[in-house]
Amino acid sequence: MATVEGVHSRVVLLELLERGAAAIVLPADPVQEILTYDQRHTTTYGESLLVYLDAFGEASKAAAALSIHENTLRYRIRRIQELFGLDLSDAETRLVTWLRLHLQQISK
Template sequence: MQAIIEHDRSRATTYAPSLPAYLDAFGEALPAAGRLGVHENTLRCRIRRVQELFGLDLDEPDTRLVTWLQLRLHQITS
């Protein structure tokens, strides 16, 4: 997840906060987008892009869990 966080810092993207919102909403774009204050299609695009860039398979339950945990830990320690 450090790669995602560094990508956000260097390129002014917002993948790191988008992922936990999406995962907290059980993969539902509409409530996650509402929480972030963006259009649902914007969030869907972000999620697709982060999967492409970082090789995440968010259809895989273990990947979702590990991704969520790593991002939460980063939020807690930051």
């Protein structure tokens, strides 16, 4: 049995999801552009970016989780930044990007 204290972060994410945070659509939304691009081109940029952000930008750890070479992941991250204008050096961008991708994942 879990307590709210033990799963607090998950409860907050589910509450955000319940309140429609995953459904926010704004003009020039890079996360939505990434997900749409993935669907149209059968790429995995969204998944790669989420795993990369989950690993705090540690490419070797993220690449291992994705079962790809570290240089492949680095290429994907560079390509994501080029294609979608994401500035991953900005903390707020990283936070919002991670949150949007994570909410999309748990809403499935």
